[in-house]
Amino acid sequence: MVKTVYTVAGNERIARDVYKMELCGDTSMITAPGQFINIALGGRYLRRPISVHDASGDALTIIYKVVGGGTEDMSRMAKGTRLDVLSGLGNGFDTSVSGDTPLLLGGGLGAAPMYMLAKKLTAEGKRVSAVYGFASADDVFGVDELRSLGVDTAVATVDGTAGVRGFVTDGVPETYTYAYSCGPEPMMKAVYKKIKTGGQFSFEARMGCGFGACLGCSCRTVTGYKRICRDGPVLTKEEILWEG
Amino acid sequence: MGRLTVDLCGIELDNPIIPASGTFGFGYEFAEYYDINILGTFSFKGTTKEPRFGNPLPRIAECTAGMINSVGLQNPGVHEVIAHELPRMREVLHKPVMANVGGFSPEEYAYTVSALDGEDSVGWFEINISCPNVHAGGAVTGSDCRATGEVVGAVRAVTKKPVIVKLSPNVTDIAEIARAAEAAGADGISLINTLLGMRIDLRRKKPVIANVMGGFSGPAVFPVALRCVYQVGRAVDLPVVGMGGVSSAEDVIEMMLAGATAVGVGAANLRDPYACRDIIEALPAALDKYGINEIKDIIGGA
């Protein structure tokens, strides 16, 4: 974790209520895809945790959906805005266990961290496939950029207005060596049940700090309690205990 | 002796700043960010006899200038704390720590305190009789004088180290509870713990916090905390650790003028891991600005 300043270098709408923000600053503390940053916003007490969509050199991008006051503030930020950020948070995805043909499953904003993961896996010479799920055609983002990496990408929408009608789980191919998943919990639960291989799942929780100090985000796992912010957000399939 | 030193129950602090229990873990996480020996001391995560997982998620809600937590005293239990947390803490903290203890009966508090009493690194006990997150409906142990006296008496009987009793603002007359703690043998009072609060998620039309209510803290509670410190400082003849919403060197000076000997900083550490370091660095200039030579001279001066 490093406290740093990022400057907004771009901020554009890419889907319904969804924005892509380009940030400029030191990204050396981002060591794995699936890590997140925690952004301080003026007039709001807690920081906003947002996954890293891509990071290299001085450039970092995030993709976020306007769901409340904080993300609405973000959507109005002009180029040059300086952000107080805790960067390089969380464990991120481990690509060393993926095998040769890993599968990425992203639901809604859960597709955001998948791009950097796909970049890393393809750079490691793996043949990656992906299924992205959205509610409707207006919500779809990130598909072209994934295909441009050579990732075989399927799209599913609940209302059938883009790709196949249905859920992410309806697009799971016959064979793959490992699964990576991020999205709403009901979706990840369905993925967990569906996949035949090992996998990693990225979770969300309301956070007090984002760096392991407050125990506001603790969840039970097979190997004891873990803090989503520090020991996660990525948990392996074997350690997950679904609550409720 | 620098201009920031204060004496807390016979132990000298290099400065009055004490990260508050539950916002600083056992210190080693923060030691990755700065040398925590610059602190006066810190109060470690509330420790109980048995391990506790705490409350279901969500445990955190945002408020205007503050937050609600319903962590619920998650901790691995006193024996695990002694076996694993304190050794890790000692690698990074080379001064006495404040041991924050929670419990559900006088016997349980006494058990945990006597288990920790043999630890040389423990300088003070902070007896939390004020957590709103462990009983149904936010009730606290220290909401009446009799229960307060029983817990403090039980703890007093098993340690010679300074016993600081941490009070809740969620009571009718906080000065009365402070006097009960003093009568039962407390060496100091710390306050305030969190205020009982709640938020509702407008999208789900349900409480944000799984447990419905939780403890509200942060800058929004500062005036309430200051008032409580002032009242308690006048009611008892004991040093007071003032906390609640402190986030700047100016807040520290205000707390001390109200009657605090040392000052706890809680939620501010969560928003900014460097909060306590920055406050300590800002203190000398703030003292200069207000014409204060030594910080200990202002205690209770208002």
Ligand SMILES: Cc1cc2nc3c(=O)[nH]c(=O)nc-3n(C[C@H](O)[C@H](O)[C@H](O)COP(=O)(O)OP(=O)(O)OC[C@H]3O[C@@H](n4cnc5c(N)ncnc54)[C@H](O)[C@@H]3O)c2cc1C
């Ligand atoms: C590890 C992690 C990674 C995330 N990555 C992304 C991402 O890449 N893109 C994206 O759009 N969103 C992401 N989120 C969710 C994002 O943090 C919330 O949508 C955002 O905080 C909402 O803020 P708000 O002020 O607009 O909403 P409000 O509802 O007004 O926020 C009120 C409070 O609740 C918290 N909160 C609300 N929703 C969530 C949520 N789903 N998860 C955690 N805290 C929440 C806020 O942080 C704030 O403290 C991520 C969450 C986590 C925990």
Ligand SMILES: Cc1cc2nc3c(=O)[nH]c(=O)nc-3n(C[C@H](O)[C@H](O)[C@H](O)COP(=O)(O)O)c2cc1C
């Ligand atoms: C996340 C969190 C956890 C806390 N846990 C404890 C605890 O274990 N024991 C305790 O005595 N107080 C606990 N507190 C209360 C704080 O120590 C402090 O009294 C209170 O938050 C007021 O200070 P603040 O406004 O600076 O946060 C906790 C507070 C927060 C925010």
Ligand code: FES
């Ligand atoms: S949010 Fe504070 S420990 Fe995870």
